[in-house]
Amino acid sequence: MTNHRFRVSPLPPDIVRQARRSRTDAFGNDLVERRDDDRHQCRSCLRLTEPGEPYLALAHRPFPTAHPFAETGPIYVHARACAPYSDSHEYPAKFPRQEVVLRAYGSNDEITDARFVGERRVEEVIGELLDDGRNAYLHARNSTYGCFMFRIDRAADGAEPAR
Numbered sequence: 001m002t003n004h005r006f007r008v009s010p011l012p013p014d015i016v017r018q019a020r021r022s023r024t025d026a027f028g029n030d031l032v033e034r035r036d037d038d039r040h041q042c043r044s045c046l047r048l049t050e051p052g053e054p055y056l057a058l059a060h061r062p063f064p065t066a067h068p069f070a071e072t073g074p075i076y077v078h079a080r081a082c083a084p085y086s087d088s089h090e091y092p093a094k095f096p097r098q099e100v101v102l103r104a105y106g107s108n109d110e111i112t113d114a115r116f117v118g119e120r121r122v123e124e125v126i127g128e129l130l131d132d133g134r135n136a137y138l139h140a141r142n143s144t145y146g147c148f149m150f151r152i153d154r155a156a157d158g159a160e161p162a163r
């Protein structure tokens, strides 16, 4: 279901390209190609890797500048080139919908709110947080491992939210 209230952003393509090309991340870590029998969340295409498919683990800080609230943590991307996520009004279909924490940040990038999604519809919780004017944008994270998944902004098309 297309949702015109929010916009999902994958990892910026330049960060992904740089990681694949240089095999280092922004923090100087060497990136080795990994493979195992699990499926992992690629933060570029926002799909899952296939079992045995090579992937890279890199450190990422999903904020423009360093400050006390700007956490750095591990994320995965396909080792091969993949198309950055473009269904931006859709919650990524293969990503978790319940074991998710949504963290809200103000325009100064300091945290303003956080919700565990659990049994609720993830789109509904996203909508509630974006209805609150204190919240400039959201980060979706895995609730158990705590890893960053993607950023969510208010849709920029100016459409009044359909209720």
Ligand SMILES: [Zn+2]
Pocket (backbone or CB within 6 Å): 042, 043, 044, 045, 046, 047, 077, 078, 082, 083
């Ligand atoms: Zn990918």
